[in-house]
Amino acid sequence: MQLSNERKVSDMRSAYGDALVQLGLLDPNLVCVGADTTESLKTKKFGDKFPKRLYNVGIAEANLVSIAAGLAIAGKTVFASTYAAFLPGRCLDQIRNTICYPFLNVKLIVSHAGLTVGPDGASHQQIEDLSVMRTIPNMRVLVPSDALSVKFLIPLIASAEGPFYMRLARPASDEVYNENVNHFEIGKGSILREGSDTTIVACGLMVSQALKAAEALMAEHGISCRVIDMYSIKPIDSQLIYKAAVDTGLLVTIEEHNIIGGLGSAVSEVVSENHPVYVKRIGISDTFGESARDEELDSLLDEYGLSFRQIMDVVMKTRRKIKK
Amino acid sequence: MGFRMRYLDLKRKVRDVRMLAIEGIAEAGSGHPGASFSSAEIMGALYFHKMKHDPNHPEWEDRDYFINSKAHSAPGFYAIMAIAGYIESDEVKTLRKMGSRLQGHPVRFSKYQQQHSFPGIEYSGGSEGIGLSVSIGIALAKKYDGKSNRIFTLIGDGESNEGQVWEAAMSAPKFRLDNLVAILDRNKIQQDGFTEEIMPLDPVRDKWMAFNWNVVEVDGHKIEQLIDALNRVERMEDKPSIIIANTIKGNGIKHMANNPQWHGKAPPRKHIPILIEELQSEVMIAPSIIAGERENYEEKVRKAERGGADLIHLDVMDGLFVPNKTFFSDTIRNLRKITSLPFDAHLMIEDPIIHVQDYIDARCDIITVHSEVCKESEFIEINEKLLKAGISPGIAINPDTPVPSWIYEHLDTIDVVIIMSVNPGFAGQKFIPETLSKMIGATRSLRQHGYRGYIEADGGIDATNLQQVFDAGARIMVAGNAVYGSADINLNMIQLRHKANVSLERKLLELATAKGIRDDWMKTRKHILIPLANELRIEDELHAIK
Numbered sequence: 001m002q003l004s005n006e007r008k009v010s011d012m013r014s015a016y017g018d019a020l021v022q023l024g025l026l027d028p029n030l031v032c033v034g035a036d037t038t039e040s041l042k043t044k045k046f047g048d049k050f051p052k053r054l055y056n057v058g059i060a061e062a063n064l065v066s067i068a069a070g071l072a073i074a075g076k077t078v079f080a081s082t083y084a085a086f087l088p089g090r091c092l093d094q095i096r097n098t099i100c101y102p103f104l105n106v107k108l109i110v111s112h113a114g115l116t117v118g119p120d121g122a123s124h125q126q127i128e129d130l131s132v133m134r135t136i137p138n139m140r141v142l143v144p145s146d147a148l149s150v151k152f153l154i155p156l157i158a159s160a161e162g163p164f165y166m167r168l169a170r171p172a173s174d175e176v177y178n179e180n181v182n183h184f185e186i187g188k189g190s191i192l193r194e195g196s197d198t199t200i201v202a203c204g205l206m207v208s209q210a211l212k213a214a215e216a217l218m219a220e221h222g223i224s225c226r227v228i229d230m231y232s233i234k235p236i237d238s239q240l241i242y243k244a245a246v247d248t249g250l251l252v253t254i255e256e257h258n259i260i261g262g263l264g265s266a267v268s269e270v271v272s273e274n275h276p277v278y279v280k281r282i283g284i285s286d287t288f289g290e291s292a293r294d295e296e297l298d299s300l301l302d303e304y305g306l307s308f309r310q311i312m313d314v315v316m317k318t319r320r321k322i323k324k
Numbered sequence: 325m326g327f328r329m330r331y332l333d334l335k336r337k338v339r340d341v342r343m344l345a346i347e348g349i350a351e352a353g354s355g356h357p358g359a360s361f362s363s364a365e366i367m368g369a370l371y372f373h374k375m376k377h378d379p380n381h382p383e384w385e386d387r388d389y390f391i392n393s394k395a396h397s398a399p400g401f402y403a404i405m406a407i408a409g410y411i412e413s414d415e416v417k418t419l420r421k422m423g424s425r426l427q428g429h430p431v432r433f434s435k436y437q438q439q440h441s442f443p444g445i446e447y448s449g450g451s452e453g454i455g456l457s458v459s460i461g462i463a464l465a466k467k468y469d470g471k472s473n474r475i476f477t478l479i480g481d482g483e484s485n486e487g488q489v490w491e492a493a494m495s496a497p498k499f500r501l502d503n504l505v506a507i508l509d510r511n512k513i514q515q516d517g518f519t520e521e522i523m524p525l526d527p528v529r530d531k532w533m534a535f536n537w538n539v540v541e542v543d544g545h546k547i548e549q550l551i552d553a554l555n556r557v558e559r560m561e562d563k564p565s566i567i568i569a570n571t572i573k574g575n576g577i578k579h580m581a582n583n584p585q586w587h588g589k590a591p592p593r594k595h596i597p598i599l600i601e602e603l604q605s606e607v608m609i610a611p612s613i614i615a616g617e618r619e620n621y622e623e624k625v626r627k628a629e630r631g632g633a634d635l636i637h638l639d640v641m642d643g644l645f646v647p648n649k650t651f652f653s654d655t656i657r658n659l660r661k662i663t664s665l666p667f668d669a670h671l672m673i674e675d676p677i678i679h680v681q682d683y684i685d686a687r688c689d690i691i692t693v694h695s696e697v698c699k700e701s702e703f704i705e706i707n708e709k710l711l712k713a714g715i716s717p718g719i720a721i722n723p724d725t726p727v728p729s730w731i732y733e734h735l736d737t738i739d740v741v742i743i744m745s746v747n748p749g750f751a752g753q754k755f756i757p758e759t760l761s762k763m764i765g766a767t768r769s770l771r772q773h774g775y776r777g778y779i780e781a782d783g784g785i786d787a788t789n790l791q792q793v794f795d796a797g798a799r800i801m802v803a804g805n806a807v808y809g810s811a812d813i814n815l816n817m818i819q820l821r822h823k824a825n826v827s828l829e830r831k832l833l834e835l836a837t838a839k840g841i842r843d844d845w846m847k848t849r850k851h852i853l854i855p856l857a858n859e860l861r862i863e864d865e866l867h868a869i870k
Binding site for chain 1: 495
């Protein structure tokens with residue numbers, strides 16, 4: 001797979017807003033609901049273009065997702081958005097009973113997922129959502145790694161009936177894909193780098209960290225790492241995971257999420273049932289985060305064990321452990 | 325005021341809903357009779373009258389939406405759906421069982437979710453406080469698409485503890501959703517007890533007014549008030565409306581009514597025949613305004629309404645069929661302006677076929693003609709007119725007239741049969757005891773032929789003979805002098821109501837005895853029976869029951 005050569009950064013939220021406007025032009029049936037965060041989530045772009053199709057319900061997340069459900073009952077394709085800390089944080093019940101149970105056509109697209117939310121602190125750091133969302137029947141869970149992923153995934157979920165949860169990151173992200181790469185499928189992952197010794201499975205912002213780690217592991221230690229962008233957490237690409245387990249014998253997962261219940265758990269579930277090999281999970285080790293200014297982002301990831309250096313350490317240590 | 329809904333038919337359907345719901349709950353061994361019964365008239369007014377919907381095409385694009393936010397009223401809702409034609413009545417008995425389409429709380433049906441549901445259920449409820457927001461979503465979509473669908477949402481008062489209800493309350497006026505009508509089932513009881521103790525909701529009217537809703541308050545067990553309110557809020561522009569329906573939890577079965585214990589408890593199966601009998605025995609009192617002092621009819625109607633009358637009985641006499649003259653359709657037309665109580669017009673006139681249109685136009689709700697002045701062919705013609713206009717047809721039979729045999733051909737189009745217990749023509753006559761045996765015989769014979777309508781007793785009915793006509797089968801009691809004959813009309817109404825209650829309890833007790841569960845029934849019914857013990861002569865027996 002051809003990746004972008006030079007490091008460029010782009011913003012997932014803007015890509016989301018732009019994708020909505022594009023879709024809105026094609027599909028008059030598409031509507032958006034916001035909760036006093038439409039500037040931040042960039043759904044305001046959609047509202048500026050289609051003033052009668054964006055509904056701002058104020059700071060009321062339960063109302064947000066339930067109104068979204070009603071719009072879907074009336075036949076609309078609905079995108080409902082606000083910050084990840086509060087959606088799903090504040091409205092699990094509504095998501096479960098009102099959207100997922102009746103399989104309503106509601107897409108929950110949230111931003112500010114994980115630790116990288118800036119100086120707002122742990123109250124705004126959503127690190128449990130993947131775990132919670134993926135256990136709800138009928139829900140599908142996606143974590144794009146860059147703006148292009150967002151651009152390609154949004155139309156996919158718009159055209160697939162039923163509920164989705166997608167978490168976006170607040171900071172600008174390294175570009176992982178480029179315009180020539182547009183193959184995304186719900187339930188699939190992408191091999192971004194081939195390798196034979198170890199597989200690093202990542203999602204979201206951690207994908208670019210994984211790529212850096214793989215590059216450095218080859219350069220510094222001659223270790224060949226396969227890197228998978230597992231943007232579809234549920235349904236998950238069991239085939240791809242199985243093959244990685246067979247081919248490389250060790251999987252390391254990394255996610256901007258609590259170590260419990262997210263990508264690492266999902267991968268472990270597949271591996272343990274199909275081809276048991278070591279799976280080493282990297283994530284936030286069941287603790288709350290803290291504030292960090294934007295320029296302190298790298299230190300924050302370091303502090304919570306999510307930098308590419310730490311991925312390298314984990315890969316080296318785990319390989320040594322297996323060899324003993 | 326005035327509505328075209330075939331009042332008695334609607335009344336009977338709601339009764340059938342309660343019967344089905346309670347059977348279903350007993351069969352399931354669990355469920356919520358309280359909420360099912362407090363909301364029966366509300367859902368009935370919607371499904372049997374107000375809403376545009378089609379059980380044969382549940383996904384009809386132009387349909388109105390019903391969102392049952394207080395979804396624990398499921399047994400009542402399923403019974404409504406059965407009577408409305410969405411499912412067979414028998415299916416209600418599968419309620420809450422494994423494999424049933426009738427889950428403990430209703431599940432939205434769609435091509436993606438067909439299991440555990442059936443076409444016509446729009447919303448998956450069960451978690452409280454969400455339905456109003458969902459309704460806002462539907463209303464938004466319809467409004468901004470320029471569609472005329474209306475959205476009706478049933479919410480509960482216990483449910484209103486949920487903060488989300490108020491998020492929704494705040495947002496619907498912002499979007500000017502005049503296609504949205506919330507109906508609050510204000511039964512004042514929630515799971516742990518009375519709402520005002522658990523979490524006070526009053527002043528509930530002020531709250532909704534402050535949130536900028538159009539607020540209308542009604543007696544939620546008076547279908548005519550509900551329909552009147554539903555008609556009025558339809559004319560509201562740019563604002564959502566809420567109808568605060570003051571109801572009684574468990575209404576319809578006296579020991580369940582207003583009793584928090586029956587929020588979510590099933591009655592034992594052995595009680596079912598008795599409960600069914602109770603539901604079938606609701607007595608309606610219809611004051612006849614020609615009785616008593618000569619004062620203006622408007623005043624009499626108002627007094628009857630204050631006294632809790634169920635119907636207003638209008639004796640129209642033409643001086644030909646009967647020797648006296650009373651009033652005609654113009655009087656009724658004027659009275660129609662002052663009350664939403666159903667008008668029970670009793671036409672004691674020659675050639676009703678010529679005049680019936682005047683009474684339809686005057687917005688009567690029940691129109692009864694005399695068998696003595698109707699040939700079968702005329703009766704058919706009159707009935708067709710009435711049914712087309714949404715009016716309950718009735719037939720009246722004088723003491724000396726036998727029940728005409730042709731009636732039996734038209735039973736499903738007759739909502740009421742008046743068995744006269746005086747010879748009509750004058751107010752204030754004495755009850756003719758010999759008419760009782762005729763009423764007993766006629767009722768039996770009509771029922772045997774499948775008649776499901778009401779029997780109305782008219783002529784000298786008072787507290788001394790009410791029980792007899794009740795036992796004979798009458799459930800609508802026309803009361804003239806018994807209401808207007810002395811000054812305290814409220815007291816007179818209370819006495820008649822009390823007699824009806826005693827008659828009912830006696831009948832139910834007899835039935836319980838016949839079923840071999842007298843003690844059990846008395847225990848269940850104790851707090852209802854205690855104040856009537858003396859009259860029922862069961863003081864010692866009650867005393868012995870723990």
